[in-house]
Amino acid sequence: MTTPQGGSAAPERAALSRELSEFLIELSIALHKHAMYPEGHPSLGPAATGVVRRGEALLQDRPTLSLGVARNQLVIEGVATDARHPVLAELAGRLHRHHLGAVTFSRGFELAEVQSMLRTLAVEADRTGQPLGLGDPAKLSTWAHVRLHPMSYERLELLDQAPTAPPAAGAGGGSGDEEGERDARVRGAQLWIGLARAALAGQIAED
Numbered sequence: 001m002t003t004p005q006g007g008s009a010a011p012e013r014a015a016l017s018r019e020l021s022e023f024l025i026e027l028s029i030a031l032h033k034h035a036m037y038p039e040g041h042p043s044l045g046p047a048a049t050g051v052v053r054r055g056e057a058l059l060q061d062r063p064t065l066s067l068g069v070a071r072n073q074l075v076i077e078g079v080a081t082d083a084r085h086p087v088l089a090e091l092a093g094r095l096h097r098h099h100l101g102a103v104t105f106s107r108g109f110e111l112a113e114v115q116s117m118l119r120t121l122a123v124e125a126d127r128t129g130q131p132l133g134l135g136d137p138a139k140l141s142t143w144a145h146v147r148l149h150p151m152s153y154e155r156l157e158l159l160d161q162a163p164t165a166p167p168a169a170g171a172g173g174g175s176g177d178e179e180g181e182r183d184a185r186v187r188g189a190q191l192w193i194g195l196a197r198a199a200l201a202g203q204i205a206e207d
Contacts, residue, residue, distance in 0.1 A: 016079050023054040024067070024074060024081065028091035030114075034122035035094075048115045055114075059107040066104040069095040069151065097125040099133030101151030109145030117146050 016024075030047035037043055058065050068075035072089040073082075081088045095103065098121065120139075125131040132140060133150035140148040 016076065016081065019054070019058055020076055020079075021081075023051075023058055023065075024076065024091065025087050026050045026054050028087045031091060031094060031118055031121055034118040035124070039119065044115070044118075048111055048118055051114050051118075052109070052111050055105055055109065059105065059109075062107075064104055064106050066102055068102050069100050071096050094121065094124075096151075097131065098148075099125070099131040099151050100148050101133070102149040104147045104149065106145040106147075109143070113143040113146050117143060117148075121148075 026047075030044075030051050033041075033043050033047045055065065066076070069092055070080070072092050073080045074088060074092050074095075075081075081092070083089055120132070120142075132148060137150070140150065
């Protein structure tokens with residue numbers, strides 16, 4: 001496909017199905033409520049029930065449902081969520097701060113498991129200084145049908161420390177610097193998404 005000027009058109013961005021998007025939004029809202037309200041608050045039960053209901057519908061035709069975690073995006077069934085979506089970016093950010101690379105739901109997960117998982121994730125890693133992904137691995141597999149997977153950062157650190165090419169001779173500042181910063185942000189986002197996909201693929205193979 002070409003533009004009227006003859007150039008190639010930008011590829012269309014893959015979009016999540018409505019069912020997957022609604023599940024992620026339900027999960028994000030439920031996690032946000034568990035972070036806001038104390039245990040026993042009347043809003044928490046319905047929030048967790050909504051996650052189970054949408055998750056059960058998705059797991060009718062698949063044995064597991066896994067999502068990879070990037071800094072402000074999630075990767076689910078090969079598609080990255082929109083980093084500008086505030087609800088999904090909040091969910092990705094909370095999981096990322098816990099140093100988690102993936103979350104897997106298996107067919108048969110129950111309300112009690114989801115409630116326990118939400119309470120565990122609702123504790124902010126920045127506040128405790130103890131991200132789940134850097135703690136006891138047994139805590140990540142507490143539940144029979146829900147599993148949290150840690151993110152490995154070794155590869156990220158090696159890539160992130162690669163030297164940046166200097167600007168071309170004679171290039172001025174201003175727009176060139178801005179373009180370089182923009183390119184760096186794009187590369188960073190691509191790297192995080194790649195790590196999320198790698199973590200997701202690795203954990204699925206391990207399971």
